[in-house]
Amino acid sequence: MFYLKQISESVLKEVIKKRPSVSHKGDYGRILIIGGNENMGGAAIMSASAAVYSGAGLVTCASAPENRSALHARLPEAMFLDYHDFSQIITVIKSADVIVVGPGLGLSQHTNKLFALIFTHIRQQTTLIIDGSAITALAQEPKLLKTIPNCPIIYTPHQAEWQRLSGIEIAAQTPQVNQSIQQKLGATVILKKHHTEIYHADNSSSKIMIGGPYMATGGMGDTLTGIIAAFIGQFKASSAADVLDAAVYLHSLIPTKLSHEKYVVLPSDIISSLPQVMHNYLV
Ligand SMILES: NC(=O)C1=CN([C@@H]2O[C@H](COP(=O)(O)OP(=O)(O)OC[C@H]3O[C@@H](n4cnc5c(N)ncnc54)[C@H](OP(=O)(O)O)[C@@H]3O)[C@@H](O)[C@H]2O)[C@@H](O)CC1
Ligand SMILES: Nc1ncnc2c1ncn2[C@@H]1O[C@H](COP(=O)(O)OP(=O)(O)O)[C@@H](O)[C@H]1O
Numbered sequence: 001m002f003y004l005k006q007i008s009e010s011v012l013k014e015v016i017k018k019r020p021s022v023s024h025k026g027d028y029g030r031i032l033i034i035g036g037n038e039n040m041g042g043a044a045i046m047s048a049s050a051a052v053y054s055g056a057g058l059v060t061c062a063s064a065p066e067n068r069s070a071l072h073a074r075l076p077e078a079m080f081l082d083y084h085d086f087s088q089i090i091t092v093i094k095s096a097d098v099i100v101v102g103p104g105l106g107l108s109q110h111t112n113k114l115f116a117l118i119f120t121h122i123r124q125q126t127t128l129i130i131d132g133s134a135i136t137a138l139a140q141e142p143k144l145l146k147t148i149p150n151c152p153i154i155y156t157p158h159q160a161e162w163q164r165l166s167g168i169e170i171a172a173q174t175p176q177v178n179q180s181i182q183q184k185l186g187a188t189v190i191l192k193k194h195h196t197e198i199y200h201a202d203n204s205s206s207k208i209m210i211g212g213p214y215m216a217t218g219g220m221g222d223t224l225t226g227i228i229a230a231f232i233g234q235f236k237a238s239s240a241a242d243v244l245d246a247a248v249y250l251h252s253l254i255p256t257k258l259s260h261e262k263y264v265v266l267p268s269d270i271i272s273s274l275p276q277v278m279h280n281y282l283v
């Protein structure tokens with residue numbers, strides 16, 4: 001029998017820490033989000049917003065220039081880069097603690113150029129979260145997959161994206177098979193579904209038993225990427241597995257609670273609740 005640990009609420013108390021008085025934004029994670037083409041800026045904005053509202057110290061969003069005003073109007077805490085400006089993007093890649101690539105990025109030659117840029121300039125200690133279009137782009141370009149850098153990598157596929165990347169049909173995505181592909185990839189895989197499963201880089205695995213169809217709105221996965229990035233960027237005292245378990249659990253805990261009074265829980269509802277709910281877990 002394959003054992004997936006059921007994540008419990010207690011992980012939030014273990015991971016979320018009171019901040020030392022003598023600290024500054026640089027201590028809470030420099031996050032770069034690369035996503036949002038001219039039609040899907042919302043995905044990058046939701047990812048960046050989730051990162052800011054879950055405590056990331058400095059968030060920069062590299063996106064299509066059409067999204068600049070929307071991002072600034074919606075999230076003035078975040079900085080913006082035109083994703084065609086390679087020299088500025090390289091500078092931020094080199095200083096980022098966590099990079100998210102993919103929310104709303106779309107599939108184009110430009111997506112592949114951005115991959116080459118990240119893979120060349122990312123530092124070994126930086127975590128790279130690969131989501132959405134970026135997963136599909138990698139699945140379509142096996143050559144790119146061979147050039148993946150030697151830094152911590154986290155894939156956050158939904159079941160169809162996992163099918164594209166792993167070659168496993170959705171019906172055949174059992175924990176044993178999922179873990180064998182995850183180990184071949186040498187990365188962490190967060191397989192998003194009803195009761196999301198996490199296959200950690202240290203070969204442990206876990207799953208959540210909360211969340212439901214009130215979360216089935218576009219942007220819900222984009223929001224998860226921002227929470228994960230912020231947690232990695234700031235909660236350095238806990239193990240990598242606990243930090244990811246906590247981020248994934250929190251992302252579903254908020255809508256589970258709100259679903260008692262709402263038919264659907266929007267990504268924006270989760271984002272605005274994050275600071276208050278996180279405060280509840282300070283010991
Ligand atoms: N506001 C914005 O800017 C938004 C931007 N977005 C961005 O769009 C990009 C593309 O991402 P995507 O997930 O929308 O599309 P894609 O990768 O083609 O997968 C969909 C196909 O897979 C199938 N499918 C099967 N199982 C599934 C499952 N469990 N979960 C989901 N799908 C499942 C599904 O089946 P069907 O619905 O037909 O039954 C369909 O055939 C990505 O970069 C993302 O960030 C979105 O976040 C939305 C809000
Ligand atoms: N029925 C459901 N039960 C539990 N979680 C769900 C359900 N439907 C969607 N979700 C969650 O919503 C998110 C959807 O991710 P994804 O498809 O990548 O969204 P998007 O790309 O639109 O942002 C995942 O975290 C998934 O677990």
Ligand SMILES: [Mg+2]
Pocket residue numbers: 131132158221222
């Ligand atoms: Mg997605």
